[in-house]
Amino acid sequence: AQSVTQLDSQVPVFEEAPVELRCNYSSSVSVYLFWYVQYPNQGLQLLLKYLSGSTLVKGINGFEAEFNKSQTSFHLRKPSVHISDTAEYFCAVSVIQGAQKLVFGQGTRLTINP
């Protein structure tokens, strides 16, 4: 079975500062990796995903993430955050073979302070 651990439940940062949201996963088989964002009272929106190829993945809204197979990590980064980035961020995995479904981490609440 797969599992995802998001190491920080809350991350407060100042506007225009860089941010890193950490994600580690556990799986005995190869996986795809995802980051989703959830704004208040809304559904989940895909930020980016790693399927194969380059380990540095760029997504929407200036976010990027790096897949590190040896450390089983998929940390999300943004060089300069805005107030509008305030949201809940979820890391998720999906197996490559078989019945594919998303397994989510607990989420990280990103709060941007002016």
Added chain:
Amino acid sequence: EAGVAQSPRYKIIEKRQSVAFWCNPISGHATLYWYQQILGQGPKLLIQFQNNGVVDDSQLPKDRFSAERLKGVDSTLKIQPAKLEDSAVYLCASSLEGSALGGYTFGSGTRLTVV
């Protein structure tokens, strides 16, 4: 393309009552998922359909929860009777043939409050 439609958006019921949620996936998406998101937690898969067949319902509390997708298109999730701990957002998602390559699209969810 139209997104995943869910209704109602909000529902408040008393414990021991029953409730039903509806989901209409993106046209052509064979795979449909129901997730439960308790406040402060990540979404947890309740059930996965491939067309009108169940692929995975291992985490569905079958004594009170049921779901169907009779014609392989829209789906209904029911809770009967509801408990206080069922208060959560219920998210529906769909994908093309259950493939991560095609991506997963989520609806806005139904927020259930059990009092």
